[in-house]
Amino acid sequence: MARILANKPNVQAPGGDYPFGRIKDVVPSVSPGTPVDEEVQGDFHQFFEKLMSLASVAANDLPDNNNDGFQWIEALQKTRFTLADTWNAVTFANNWVNEGSGTYHNLEYTLDNLGFIHLRGHIKRSDGNTGDNVRIFTLPTGFRPAKVVRAIIEAYSPVGYTGREAVGLEITPVGLVKPLSYKAAGAVLTLLNQANDYVSLDGVQFKVA
Numbered sequence: 001m002a003r004i005l006a007n008k009p010n011v012q013a014p015g016g017d018y019p020f021g022r023i024k025d026v027v028p029s030v031s032p033g034t035p036v037d038e039e040v041q042g043d044f045h046q047f048f049e050k051l052m053s054l055a056s057v058a059a060n061d062l063p064d065n066n067n068d069g070f071q072w073i074e075a076l077q078k079t080r081f082t083l084a085d086t087w088n089a090v091t092f093a094n095n096w097v098n099e100g101s102g103t104y105h106n107l108e109y110t111l112d113n114l115g116f117i118h119l120r121g122h123i124k125r126s127d128g129n130t131g132d133n134v135r136i137f138t139l140p141t142g143f144r145p146a147k148v149v150r151a152i153i154e155a156y157s158p159v160g161y162t163g164r165e166a167v168g169l170e171i172t173p174v175g176l177v178k179p180l181s182y183k184a185a186g187a188v189l190t191l192l193n194q195a196n197d198y199v200s201l202d203g204v205q206f207k208v209a
Contacts, residue, residue, distance in 0.1 A: 010034045017067040048072055055079045080113060094134035095126045099198060107201060109143060111208060117143050119204040127195045139175035146209035148172050156198040169204060
């Protein structure tokens with residue numbers, strides 16, 4: 001249980017600049033103050049310096065208070081919702097390849113600071129020799145959902161119909177990522193089994209197990 005530090009005898013009373021109180025200096029025979037030394041303060045210093053660095057917040061060299069701005073709170077909020085910088089390339093299966101024009105991202109995945117996996121990329125079948133709706137790739141351990149996840153993605157097939165359609169994507173707890181059969185316009189069964197059948201995985205996300 002948290003203690004109400006603002007009302008402790010070694011903490012100054014809350015005020016306009018410090019609505020939650022602040023520590024007192026040592027005043028002999030008057031106030032014991034708040035003992036702060038390297039052992040107590042060192043780890044806190046490293047923690048907050050690292051937090052500011054991760055959030056790319058430039059310190060204003062002012063006290064962190066209500067009047068001057070709570071920069072540590074700002075840094076915490078920014079790091080909490082910042083995506084990881086590292087996007088990982090996939091190892092394709094079953095004749096799936098990146099779209100390759102340079103207009104779109106290659107297929108990649110990343111894990112953000114809140115524990116969500118994000119996918120991006122535009123891919124296609126290089127040929128149809130490996131069957132219908134086959135696995136695209138397998139996510140490694142640590143990047144998989146606890147339960148089966150299904151999402152809606154965009155697909156395009158140059159043969160059988162024209163235009164773009166919404167199709168399903170399934171991601172399993174063992175990491176298998178594959179498209180699902182669907183009914184396209186005119187009730188034509190489309191199986192994503194032909195060369196140059198395209199799908200986009202941009203925007204797919206799910207909670208990691």
